[in-house]
Amino acid sequence: MIIFTLMNKDLPQFEEDADDLKDLLQQFENLKSGQSNSFLDEDSFEQIIDYYDEQDQLNVAFLAAEMGISQYPYSALLLIKKAGLLIESKKYKEAIALLNKAALLDSTDVQLYIFKTDAYIAMNQHAKAVRVLEDQIEVFEGEDKTELLLELADVYDDWEEFEMVFDVLRRALLHDNNNEESLHKICFWTEFTGRFEESIRLHSDIINEHPFNELAWFNLGTAYQGLKLYEKAIDAYQYAIAIDEKFDYAYRNMGDAYIRMRRYAEAIDILSKHLEIAKPEDVIYEAIGHCYDKQRKYTQARYYYRKASHLSPTDDKLYYKIGLAYMAEENWANALKSLQSAIKFNKQSSDYNVATGECYLQMGKYKDALIYLLSAVRIRPNNAKGWQCFMRGLYVAGFYEEALGQLNALDPKISTKPVFQYYKAAILFRMGRQKEALLQLETALQRSPKLAKQFVELDAELLQHTSIVDMLGRYRSSLRRKK
Template sequence: MSNNPYREDREALKELIIQYQHLKHGRSHPYLEEEAFERIIDYYDEKDDLQEAMEAADMGLEQFPYSASLMIKKADLLLATRKYKEALSLLETAELFDSTDLNLFILKTDAYLALDQPAKAAELLESALQLFDGEERLDLLFELADVYDDYEEFDKVFDCLQLILEEDPNNEEALYKICFWTDFTGRNEESIKLHQSIIEENPFSELAWFNLAAAFQGLKLYEKAIDAYQYAVAIDEKFDYAYRNMGDAYLRLRKYKEAIEVLEKVLELSRPEDVIYEAIGHCYHRMGKYAQARFNYKKAVHLNAGDSKLHYKIAVTYMLEEQWQAAAKQLENAMRMNRTIPEYNLAMGECMMNLGKFKDAIIYFGTAVKHKSKSVAGWEALLRCLINADMLEEAYEQCIAAFMATGEKPVFYYYATAILLELGRTKEALLKLEAGMEKSPKLLKKLLDLNPSVLQNNQVVDIVARYKKGKKI
């Protein structure tokens, strides 16, 4: 007996092709069985010689005109050459001779989809489900799920995957796919019940634990999600996606130390990614460890130098340490990529103001409010800068503009009060203060931040005292 069955099979196929060529050219040859033609068609199909494969199919059908399997082979080739209607017609003929071939339904589905008839494809597969069981039924369910996806019946995609897992709880393809569709359709409760039942039967299915955790996470049940992810990584300690999602869950719970630990595990198990370094940087940032935050943000930048947001985040860590020059350098990098983003202009304005470069700061703050005119924070930053630069007339004009642009936010009554008091326009200042106290007395702290000595003014104190007692003028 041969020790190399693969070689024997290859030699047999080679001999078959020679016999077929003899038949094709009218030479003497042994009789070719139906199965031989199927192998010949497959051989040419795999070599991407569709014309030769089609000729073999036609010759086979000349000898075996009632062969459903050869008709199906030819229909497959017709689909590959975009002859969809011809393929569909041939498949309907094949169905008369053999309606139990799974490929018949798969190819008819492909034809209907190619002809932009997804409803017919779905109807065909739904009826075919009654005819098959076992692996063939599962194949049909996967095919039906793809049809529903094309048809944008997304809940039905979930239903198909659920049916597959009810029949085959360990089906990896379905376990992978249903995680995405659970998130997409929001059917987290059903996913939890499904995967809990799978885990009861197979407690060592790391994918089932992962999907269960993801469904908990979808419902914002982060503690339960973390518990399930921990089971997943206990079964498969190299399950990097479980560590990744667990890191996100810890972040949501503001457990930054734990998040860092699992995110660093992701870096050990998979290729470095900017988003992971960025997430670790965010954790250190929230913990007030700005140097370590910067270290990780910079690692993220090395992997994704074109992300302006990363340069901005590095700048913010410098700003929190009052390292204005270093922050400005990072913001320059960010603004080379995106000059008009209001947050970048606000931050740069803050740096320039703290470096005493008021003219530059005003330009940056002005750009911020130009691109985001309803932002109270942008207007406040511009007004503070103008006040610090002792440009009080300009500050008052901009204060009126801010009031109008933001829909008459009461905070600007207090800015107007501070500016008018500095300009010596006390009567107008007191009227603005009264208007502010009428609309929002809690914002009085804005005035005190701008001018702490304002409470030494008896007229101001009188107005504040009256409103504190609940009285109006």
């Protein structure tokens, strides 16, 4: 009810402004048609030009500018307005000439230099744009100086001189260390350039002067976070939130810092507060789901992944994560449903095909499993993990000859990895070629004894062979002696 009253309180003023504009436009029409009793001052011409420019009626805006200048030939304001229209029309040299003329009449309008800068950037003459701004930055003071510095930062951005963008924004903050736009922009460029130490010094100085500037505290936090000093980052974010309890980005970044410290319960608490004060976002729900996943609370993890998927229904990785959460509980059928949804949106994911193949393998559907595992290695033929899963699938399905043939045909860069030597040993044992198998197992143990668990995980029944147990025992004893 209060909102409704406040909205309607300003309505008469809005209607009055609209009526004034309507009257101005009518007077302009009268002037165009040659009615002698019509008169417009400079400010009125400015409003008319802006109106038609905003309506994308550039020709009418040009006409208004020409008529205004003919009536007020020494108006720098109208010359600058016309120059802006020329820039929109890509007539950059004409615009610069007009701006030079306007500067002779009034050199105190900041917009004159911003338009000239825009024209030089459009002509890819960034050095000239920089010179224009640098010549004026020391002339102006206060907000005008800040505006020119921010424009200079944009020039360097367009020029792809990214280190200079940071330098100029620092200059802007040294001039006005409480300027919101400068503080917002330098946060991004600190991360982009990696100049975290300088940002920490800069924002620490700002905080000393303005201890209740929440943006400065936030930027200090992001700089600490960039250096992986998460505890200090969290402290800074907490100050930002103490000043502004609805500072949603501070909650978001604090949650990320807690996640990186593996303090998942605290991350959940902070990210839940973010949801209370800000519009729900898929990334926040996903992050909370990730935290529950890491705590092995898979039901809660799936709940939040689903909340995220409702906001982003075509995000395949969310269905994949739901599938993995089911797989962790060995709920293969439900995992399969989620993984198939992921594949529907992204058929070219090796990981999705591997996980789907694993589900089918666990369900004893070997043919289906091998179809997906084969797809995975075709998508990423140089990925050792995919080949390992495919070999395991062939082995579990009992296709030993096929598995051996595939191993022998593999690229040596992959097949010579110790894990594949363990797999080859297991395959040879199952094929009854025990001498070759023992030689292969011994080679694998010599190269990487720690990976012997891969051999046992592939087929624990092989431990029924005394020769295998004796060989594994010798290498375990050797490892213990080395330690």
